[in-house]
Amino acid sequence: MIDDNASSSPLSRKAAPPTDFGFRPLYRQVKEEFVRRMVDGRWATGTALPSEQGLAAELGVSQGTVRKALDELAAENVLVRRQGRGTYVAEHDEARILFQFFRLVPDDGIARFPDSEVLSQGVHAARKDERDALVLPSGAKVARIGRVRSLGRSPVILETLSLPDRLFPGLTQSPVPNSLYAHYAAHYGITIAHTTERLKAVTLAGEDAARLDRPDGHPALRVERLATALDGRAVEWRVSLCLTDSAHYLVNDAPKGPHKAAGT
Secondary structure: OOOOOOOOOHHHHHOOOOOOOOOOOHHHHHHHHHHHHHHOOOOOOOOEOOOHHHHHHHHOOOHHHHHHHHHHHHHOOOEEEEOOOEEEEOOOOHHHHHHHOOOEEEOOOOOOOOEEEEEEEEEEEOOHHHHHHHOOOOOOEEEEEEEEEEEOOEEEEEEEEEEEOOOOOOHHHOOOOOOHHHHHHHHHOOOEEEEEEEEEEEEOOHHHHHHOOOOOOOEEEEEEEEEEEOOOOEEEEEEEEEOOOOEEEOOOOOOOOOOOOOOO
């Protein structure tokens, strides 16, 4: 036992021998243990977690340490706190996807979930840019998906997604769902935890312009998004060309409302 606050708890005395966490900050190690449980499937999406008291007794730490670890995961949208009901592993529903990760918002300010039309899908030898982004070895294969996304009937995003084929076998052999992050979690046990984006102003040309129903030279926003799983692996590289004629790219770091999680 590491935290002497747990030693006086009756539950602590009944628990199995506590986990040996070593010398790193205790709540961080508890957090890492919780992440491992999600990564290996012991805590699947939608699962209700044991009580803070029960987790503290199981791990041999104080309830405050458990709470701090859970609070940090909730702040990262990996867990969801529900008043009077407990803490749950976040699910990937449309509301959360729209709230956290779909950032192209019409100028009227009303967020809407886009429709998707798949243009191409298949497994290919990874290009150098895909290998670099996803940290893949030479000769690796990627599942590559091209699609156009629309708000109303107007195309607004042309995107290409690249994923390590070894992590997503068979992904492109069946219809590609609109909400891919939910699909990754449900069918492959891979939860998107974080994304990093790079934005650049560009002009459209050729087939890209035609797909978005714009002339050559029309301005667009190019967004590169690298998505990482709970365990830190790079699992999706997404390159999007976004029209901002009647929409804007919104990043909101205000405290999250009731819908918290990851997805798109």
